[in-house]
Amino acid sequence: MKEVLYGKEKLIPVVDSVDVLVVGGGPGGLGASVMAAQNNCKTLLAERFGSLGGMAFHGEVNPFMYNHLDKKSLDRPVFISWCEKMVQYYSPAELERVPFDATYGSTLLSKDFAMLAMEDLVLESNCRILFHHVLADVIKEGDTIRYAVFQTKSGLCAVESKIFIDSTGDGDLAYLAGCNYEMGNQQGNCQPMSSCFKMSHIDMTRIPDKKTINELFEKAKAADEIHCPRENVLYFTAINENTLHFNTTRIVKKSAVNARDLSEAEIEGRRQIREFIRFFRKWVPGFENASLHSIASTVGVRESRRIRGKVYQTVEDFHNCAKYPDGIARCNYPIDIHNPDGAGCVCVKIPKTEYYEIRYGALLPENCPNLLMGCRAISVDHALHSSIRVMPPMCSIGQAAGMGAALAVKNGVYPSEIDGKDVRNELIKRGAYL
Ligand SMILES: Cc1cc2nc3c(=O)[nH]c(=O)nc-3n(C[C@H](O)[C@H](O)[C@H](O)COP(=O)(O)OP(=O)(O)OC[C@H]3O[C@@H](n4cnc5c(N)ncnc54)[C@H](O)[C@@H]3O)c2cc1C
Structure with a gap:
């Protein structure tokens, strides 16, 4: 060769x-x-x-x-x-x-x-x-x-x-x-990274509207139960039944082309996901029996x-x-x-x-x-x-x-x-x- x-x-x-x-x-x-x-x-x-x-x-x-x-x-x-x-x-x-x-x-x-x-x-x-x-x-x-x-x-x-x-x-x-x-x-800061995830087995007939979910999110933040710099919960419909897609974690001031930052971003993204799972099941009607459907295998890099x-x-x-x-x-x-x-x-x-x-x-x-x-x-x-x-x-x-x-x-x-x-x-x- x-x-x-x-x-x-x-x-x-x-x-x-x-x-x-x-x-x-x-x-x-x-x-x-x-x-x-x-x-x-x-x-x-x-x-x-x-x-x-x-x-x-x-x-x-x-x-x-x-x-x-x-x-x-x-x-x-x-x-x-x-x-x-x-x-x-x-x-x-x-x-x-x-x-x-x-x-x-x-x-x-x-x-x-x-x-x-x-x-x-x-x-x-x-x-x-x-x-x-x-x-x-x-x-x-x-x-x-x-x-x-x-x-x-x-x-x-x-x-x-x-x-x-x-x-x-x-x-x-x-x-x-x-x-x-x-x-x-x-200032040299890029858009934040996010770790996306999906939750399944949601009772879609009972989930509140976006405004109410965001109010609950603010209350959970005030109760020190969730620590995420995002201003609201960002979610989308998924193709799977009774499943929602979340693009709502926010990892700021880390560089995606700095190897150590990138590694830390993975850990921070999944730390936030753990909090979101607890938040949804505890605070949001319809999520009591929700399951974690999937987590992105790598942190999402916007910029x-x-x-x-x-x-x-x-x-x-x-x-x-x-x-x-x-x-x-x-x-x-x-x-x-x-x-x-x-x-x-x-x-x-x-x-x-x-x-x-x-x-x-x-x-x-x-x-x-x-x-x-x-x-x-x-x-x-x-x-x-x-x-x-x-x-x-x-x-x-x-x-x-x-x-x-x-x-x-x-x-x-x-x-x-x-x-x-x-x-x-x-x-x-x-x-x-x-
Ligand atoms: C959290 C988040 C949410 C987003 N939401 C949306 C949305 O809702 N809708 C939408 O349309 N867009 C969305 N985007 C934007 C969009 O996903 C990306 O901007 C787009 O995928 C960029 O495409 P790309 O081909 O440039 O890079 P990427 O999709 O990042 O693909 C790069 C590829 O190169 C490979 N690669 C990287 N480095 C190396 C290497 N050194 N050697 C070999 N292979 C390598 C990677 O593994 C990957 O497969 C979102 C992005 C993020 C991060």
């Missing part, structure tokens, strides 16, 4: 050589890998865990937030294909509870079926998958990445690729390649690095509903900032008949010509990030990165040499709503 020199004296095996390597199998990685593979690139998707899904599966996030123009999903083709595949797994009773409309798109999600559907789509596109490969480093030649280095059960190994797509959510690949980045708000790109988009684009010739994805999801420091959320909307566009240049890191960002870590400011980060537009950003990579491979050039207008046109041919 071919080997490559890693560091001054270590030779490591080169386990694969591809046109496009996508690192990270969340919504962004899904869009990127499927679009690159469908456009004739030899594509490999590497993921640190044993299944795809990213926050949709490992973070147990629900539902797919809306990103619509007049009730029509702005995210196609990959996002809608993902939803369609997912709902094929639903039982007739689940489909009756959660009817799916392919025009509207966004829906409640089963994390397990979402994960299975993702794997279906990726494998059907002829993209291969490497699970249990944690990106650990890169080997560069000048500004260009030649190999991604992975930590695996069999030790370090390398994958050679012409083009790399960073879909790690945190911009790990770009960071390891030495790209510039920003974090958080003006971390944002890699500086050739184009930097700000919240002004949101307010101005800015459109660009090289716009590669459309978004009208609100500015949605969970307070990085404590209680409260900021939510600002644009009209339902409007949207703004994300530009191809925001996916191109400044100083690394064969790298594309296909995840939430694109080149936008803190406020705009809070809008682009939800799963449907994330899938579209990923698919644009995949298309940029495919055009670069086809033309034998770097993604940074591809005109964003061409990426947009090719996406339209593939069914994108642009």
Whole structure:
């Protein structure tokens, strides 16, 4: 097997050589890998865990937030294909509870079926998958990445690729390649992390309205029984009967890209979940016999690095509903900032008949010509990030990165040499709503 020199004296095996390597199998990685593979690139998707899904599966996030123009999903083709595949797994009773409309798109999600559907789509596109490969480093030649280095059960190994797509959510690949980045708000604090969970066996006929639940939450806080900086209880319907989904823990002032902070965040998230289970059973009618249905297997990260790109988009684009010739994805999801420091959320909307566009240049890191960002870590400011980060537009950003990579491979050039207008046109041919 071919080997490559890693560091001054270590030779490591080169386990694969591809046109496009996508690192990270969340919504962004899904869009990127499927679009690159469908456009004739030899594509490999590497993921640190044993299944795809990213926050949709490992973070147990629900539902797919809306990103619509007049009730029509702005995210196609990959996002809608993902939803369609997912709902094929639903039982007739689940489909009756959660009817799916392919025009509207966004829906409640089963994390397990979402994960299975993702794997279906990726494998059907002829993209291969490497699970249990944690990106650990890169080997560069000048500004260009030649190999991604992975930590695996069999030790370090390398994958050679012409083009790399960073879909790690945190911009790990770009960071390891030495790209510039920003974090958080003006104080450097990112949106809080949350550990999601679901409770089942709830007597739905007896649960009070949201206002009453929030009053009980305040009383439990005053009684020193619950310690969570959130201002209210955030919950959603789940596809399972008599089950609710909670996105209500809040872990503030921890960095998702600081290993010790991240470990502490896991413990703090589950500490809050223990309190919430006790709170619901003791204080909230209908929950007396409620069971813990599931807990996210990893803490949910809303925000971390944002890699500086050739184009930097700000919240002004949101307010101005800015459109660009090289716009590669459309978004009208609100500015949605969970307070990085404590209680409260900021939510600002644009009209339902409007949207703004994300530009191809925001996916191109400044100083690394064969790298594309296909995840939430694109080149936008803190406020705009809070809008682009939800799963449907994330899938579209990923698919644009995949298309940029495919055009670069086809033309034998770097993604940074591809005109964003061409990426947009090719996406339209593939069914994108642009
Ligand atoms: C608590 C919470 C609630 C949310 N609520 C909603 C909601 O209701 N609706 C909605 O639409 N969106 C919601 N979001 C936002 C959304 O889930 C994320 O922004 C979105 O999943 C980001 O997609 P991504 O592909 O960029 O990253 P991710 O989903 O994080 O996927 C990144 C993937 O890369 C892998 N990876 C990371 N590092 C490495 C590495 N070093 N090596 C190999 N693999 C790696 C990860 O395992 C993961 O599979 C929420 C987010 C959070 C945290």
